[in-house]
Amino acid sequence: xxxxxxxxxxxxxxxxxxxxxxxxxxxxxxxxxxxxxxxxxxxxxxxxxxxxxxxxxxxxxxxxxxxxxxxxxxxxxxxxxxxxxxxxxxxxxxxxxxxxxxxxxxxxxxxxxxxxxxxxxxxxxxxxxxxxxxxxxxxxxxxxxxxxxxxx
Numbered sequence: 001x002x003x004x005x006x007x008x009x010x011x012x013x014x015x016x017x018x019x020x021x022x023x024x025x026x027x028x029x030x031x032x033x034x035x036x037x038x039x040x041x042x043x044x045x046x047x048x049x050x051x052x053x054x055x056x057x058x059x060x061x062x063x064x065x066x067x068x069x070x071x072x073x074x075x076x077x078x079x080x081x082x083x084x085x086x087x088x089x090x091x092x093x094x095x096x097x098x099x100x101x102x103x104x105x106x107x108x109x110x111x112x113x114x115x116x117x118x119x120x121x122x123x124x125x126x127x128x129x130x131x132x133x134x135x136x137x138x139x140x141x142x143x144x145x146x147x148x149x150x151x152x
Contacts, residue, residue: 001029002029004018008022114127117132117136118136
């Protein structure tokens with residue numbers, strides 16, 4: 001800060017201005033103060049922009065977490081149970097432990113087209129589950145009458 005002497009104060013009262021040297025020093029100080037104020041404002045704005053960007057990123061992450069949490073809570077998805085702990089090893093090899101037998105149904109083999117296929121389950125289709133699956137032909141009712149009915 002420029003040091004204003006008593007002489008400069010008296011000169012200001014009598015003439016209305018300071019000396020050129022003191023006026024120049026005061027102008028430099030004012031310019032420095034303005035530059036410092038601009039830099040401080042710029043730093044404040046940058047800090048505010050960083051803070052806002054961080055808040056938006058946090059908000060976006062929280063939205064993603066909410067969506068993930070909502071997706072996990074849907075009743076249509078099966079709930080995963082924690083894996084059961086394996087018992088401690090007893091020294092037996094893997095081949096010595098019996099394995100559970102799982103009975104899987106054997107897949108139907110396509111044996112080919114059968115022109116005389118019969119609807120065994122009564123669903124109206126013959127050769128079910130094969131490429132030759134088709135509607136069953138209706139059985140014809142016999143029109144011939146038995147001999148006992150004819151004599152009457």
